[in-house]
Amino acid sequence: MDNSRQTNRGTSLSRRTFIGRSASLAAGMAVVSAGPAIAQAAGSASEKLGVGIIGCGGRGMGHMGTWKWLGENGGNVEVVAVCDVYRPRLDRAAQAAANAKKYMDYRELLADPNVDMVSITTPDHHHGQQAIDAMRAGKDVYCEKPLTHWSQFEVAREIARTARETGRVFQLGTQGMSDPAWWQMKTLVQEGLIGQPLHAECGIFRVGDWGERGMPVDDPNAKPGPDLNWDAFLGDRPKRDFDVSRFFRWRMYEDYAGGPSTDLYPHSYTPVTTMLDLKAPAYAVGTGGIYRYSLSETQKENPDEKVEREVPDTFNMLVDYPGGITCALLGTQGNGFQGTGARGSGAKVPVLRGWEGSLTIQGNEIVFEPSDSTNKEAQRYPIQGEENMGEYFRKFVECVRAGNPDTQSPAERAYHTQTALIMGYLALREGKTVRFDPEKENLII
Numbered sequence: 172m173d174n175s176r177q178t179n180r181g182t183s184l185s186r187r188t189f190i191g192r193s194a195s196l197a198a199g200m201a202v203v204s205a206g207p208a209i210a211q212a213a214g215s216a217s218e219k220l221g222v223g224i225i226g227c228g229g230r231g232m233g234h235m236g237t238w239k240w241l242g243e244n245g246g247n248v249e250v251v252a253v254c255d256v257y258r259p260r261l262d263r264a265a266q267a268a269a270n271a272k273k274y275m276d277y278r279e280l281l282a283d284p285n286v287d288m289v290s291i292t293t294p295d296h297h298h299g300q301q302a303i304d305a306m307r308a309g310k311d312v313y314c315e316k317p318l319t320h321w322s323q324f325e326v327a328r329e330i331a332r333t334a335r336e337t338g339r340v341f342q343l344g345t346q347g348m349s350d351p352a353w354w355q356m357k358t359l360v361q362e363g364l365i366g367q368p369l370h371a372e373c374g375i376f377r378v379g380d381w382g383e384r385g386m387p388v389d390d391p392n393a394k395p396g397p398d399l400n401w402d403a404f405l406g407d408r409p410k411r412d413f414d415v416s417r418f419f420r421w422r423m424y425e426d427y428a429g430g431p432s433t434d435l436y437p438h439s440y441t442p443v444t445t446m447l448d449l450k451a452p453a454y455a456v457g458t459g460g461i462y463r464y465s466l467s468e469t470q471k472e473n474p475d476e477k478v479e480r481e482v483p484d485t486f487n488m489l490v491d492y493p494g495g496i497t498c499a500l501l502g503t504q505g506n507g508f509q510g511t512g513a514r515g516s517g518a519k520v521p522v523l524r525g526w527e528g529s530l531t532i533q534g535n536e537i538v539f540e541p542s543d544s545t546n547k548e549a550q551r552y553p554i555q556g557e558e559n560m561g562e563y564f565r566k567f568v569e570c571v572r573a574g575n576p577d578t579q580s581p582a583e584r585a586y587h588t589q590t591a592l593i594m595g596y597l598a599l600r601e602g603k604t605v606r607f608d609p610e611k612e613n614l615i616i
């Protein structure tokens with residue numbers, strides 16, 4: 172850990188950062204791999220990097236496990252700080268990381284000089300502000316998806332700006348981007364195999380609202396006080412009296428979550444926006460609703476159940492981009508049939524269509540089908556690996572050491588992808604087409 176490191180990169184570059192950035196510039200010119208440029212800074216791997224985990228629930232403990240694995244497998248990282256607004260979870264996390272300091276306020280964790288980078292694993296509505304504050308405090312950021320809550324377009328935009336301004340390394344928790352399939356397909360698209368991109372489809376089909384109603388309620392009698400900071404949980408959300416269901420099962424409520432659009436589609440759509448290099452959309456429409464986990468359906472299973480779910484279980488959107496590319500995101504949590512098959516974390520395999528042919532995946536092969544109007548031939552390409560969570564973390568750390576912001580799911584890409592997802596969700600909610608104003612960089616509803 173670099174204890175002497177200043178918290179504002181704008182005024183001071185640490186030695187590690189300076190060496191990393193120089194090496195990154197030099198190496199970037201020679202990189203020809205299918206993935207983003209990963210530059211190694213000579214000697215910098217000998218410095219142990221300190222990790223702070225903000226949010227120690229299910230995902231935070233998952234990050235804990237992966238950071239530990241990486242520490243034991245050559246990553247030279249250690250969890251040195253943990254933060255949660257609920258003390259039992261904070262204590263559990265501290266037990267799992269012997270040398271970790273405990274914080275109940277993430278801003279105090281960000282002021283800890285032993286923390287070089289943070290895992291942000293809080294509920295969706297906190298990701299944006301915590302990521303911005305972390306980058307401004309001189310920390311590199313691994314932030315769980317979604318980039319922001321669906322109501323926080325301006326925050327998403329600010330994250331991209333902050334990453335640009337501070338030069339901090341940012342990676343979104345779309346671990347499926349570690350799958351070499353997407354980088355191989357991106358190269359094929361860049362080489363012109365499908366011609367001008369025209370159309371893409373992707374999505375996620377699965378059964379169960381375990382992500383919402385099924386979230387664990389650790390203590391039904393929990394109350395706000397010194398061991399549970401309800402105001403800190405709410406953050407910038409509407410103020411309301413404490414509600415144990417909202418605290419533990421926040422995924423059900425629109426104030427904190429958005430259902431498939433924000434919980435699931437970052438996984439399926441980030442590969443598509445990456446392969447087609449999509450920036451800001453032109454407009455989006457959305458359809459869907461609570462079609463399966465409605466009160467009547469749920470009461471068939473449990474007559475005493477009180478359904479509070481506010482977020483859709485079924486959500487589809489169409490989004491068009493300037494220049495004539497249209498994308499369809501389809502899915503429901505009421506039926507798990509994937510049609511053409513699933514890949515990695517269960518996302519339906521995408522189909523990319525261009526003027527001269529289409530790309531998709533069958534089994535462990537990328538499949539190219541030419542269109543009628545071209546004399547290209549059908550092709551199959553073996554996929555050179557699969558999604559790997561540990562390696563996704565390792566690549567992030569390599570980028571941190573090199574000062575290379577070009578992670579496998581960087582801030583700018585996350586911003587553009589999240590903008591489309593926000594537009595789709597707002598379109599469904601408002602029953603309108605939502606447009607993007609490229610001059611003002613704003614949404615028009």
Ligand SMILES: NC(=O)c1ccc[n+]([C@@H]2O[C@H](COP(=O)([O-])OP(=O)(O)OC[C@H]3O[C@@H](n4cnc5c(N)ncnc54)[C@H](O)[C@@H]3O)[C@@H](O)[C@H]2O)c1
Pocket residue numbers: 225226227228229230231254255256257260277292293294295297315316317344345346403404406419434
């Ligand atoms: N990439 C993936 O595959 C994946 C999988 C699961 C979850 N996630 C994401 O991880 C995030 C967390 O999900 P989860 O299932 O772990 O939820 P969770 O409720 O189990 O954990 C969230 C934790 O954050 C704490 N918290 C709330 N407000 C806080 C604040 N202001 N400061 C510090 N801590 C605070 C809560 O007390 C809780 O312990 C979500 O945004 C989710 O989308 C990603």
